[in-house]
Amino acid sequence: MHQSPPQAWSAARPGRRFLHVLALAAFAFASLAPYPASAQEEHLSILRAKFQAGLEAIVRDYEGVAALHVVDLTTGERFAVRDDLVFPQASAIKVPILLELFRRAESDPGLLRRRVEMTDEVRTGGSGVLNVLTDGGSALSLEDYAIYMILHSDNTATNVLIDALGMDAINALSASLGAPRTLLRRRMIRPEESARGNENVSTPREAALVMEKIARCELPMSQAACARVREILEVPKGGPIRTPVPSSVPIAFKPGGITGVATVWGLVGVPDRPYVLVVMSNYGGDGGAVIEAASALAYGYFSRLSGITEHGTRVPLDVKRRVLGGSRR
Numbered sequence: 001m002h003q004s005p006p007q008a009w010s011a012a013r014p015g016r017r018f019l020h021v022l023a024l025a026a027f028a029f030a031s032l033a034p035y036p037a038s039a040q041e042e043h044l045s046i047l048r049a050k051f052q053a054g055l056e057a058i059v060r061d062y063e064g065v066a067a068l069h070v071v072d073l074t075t076g077e078r079f080a081v082r083d084d085l086v087f088p089q090a091s092a093i094k095v096p097i098l099l100e101l102f103r104r105a106e107s108d109p110g111l112l113r114r115r116v117e118m119t120d121e122v123r124t125g126g127s128g129v130l131n132v133l134t135d136g137g138s139a140l141s142l143e144d145y146a147i148y149m150i151l152h153s154d155n156t157a158t159n160v161l162i163d164a165l166g167m168d169a170i171n172a173l174s175a176s177l178g179a180p181r182t183l184l185r186r187r188m189i190r191p192e193e194s195a196r197g198n199e200n201v202s203t204p205r206e207a208a209l210v211m212e213k214i215a216r217c218e219l220p221m222s223q224a225a226c227a228r229v230r231e232i233l234e235v236p237k238g239g240p241i242r243t244p245v246p247s248s249v250p251i252a253f254k255p256g257g258i259t260g261v262a263t264v265w266g267l268v269g270v271p272d273r274p275y276v277l278v279v280m281s282n283y284g285g286d287g288g289a290v291i292e293a294a295s296a297l298a299y300g301y302f303s304r305l306s307g308i309t310e311h312g313t314r315v316p317l318d319v320k321r322r323v324l325g326g327s328r329r
Helices: 006-012 014-032 037-061 090-105 142-151 155-165 167-176 191-195 204-216 223-233 287-305 317-328
Strands: 065-072 078-081 115-118 138-141 251-258 261-268 275-282
Touching: 037 065, 037 078, 037 287, 065 204, 065 287, 078 204, 090 142, 090 155, 090 167, 090 204, 090 223, 090 251, 090 261, 115 142, 115 155, 138 142, 142 155, 142 223, 155 167, 204 223, 204 261, 204 275, 223 251, 251 287, 261 287, 275 287
Parallel strands: none
Antiparallel strands: 065 078, 065 275, 115 138, 251 261, 261 275
């Protein structure tokens, strides 16, 4: 085929030459542009799939029955395994009791300071220091009983609060928060009631929703009351959810355990990537090991996402906040 010399092509077709230069420039510019968001989304999808698979393996390998629900509080993404099953809650049911106390105090300012005398008639099993105080020698405020209930899982303190608030009111609050199957059905340490099947229950999905509302302060109470609830839940204490997480990371949580049952409702404050973790198990086995394994996996996943850029690199959080904060203004 006959080809025109370059000079003739250039002279005869100046418009075509201009388009050719434009195409080269566009290609060069495109090669310098950021990767499209969809490219990084593929990376994140791989991480999410690995995390979900790990959670499923933990639940599958448990010798009893286990279930869980995780919420990424940054993106709203949820990871769940059997999260609609109903489980006995043991002491984790004390979270709604704490919420109802501070909700009620909004309309009754003296409620938190109301004192109840510690007597032999009030005491119940499953208590610590309250069990050895002298009969009638002390009178604690309801707020102090709430601290004992969460920090020491004290059952005397819990029963004092149930009597002061009423089971129906506590359950009504749970239902209003989107957790109608989260039910307080009996006072603490009532084995006869447990034998009849009258158990305090919830599901991982509902418990996670309640903890998410605490994290976002989407509760029927003031910001100050919400902050106080979280502060009480964050008072340092031990437990399987705490073991794999560095002590510098705050965890607002309440565990529960009775024979054959282990539960935890948790809110983990990983900087830049907080999350909710709820784990429940029954039918025996080492439920604490399941909680610890799920906690280790979740912390590994969310700490890997803490401080990342859109390309998966990690920068100091103060730099990330300064740069992204400036770009939004």
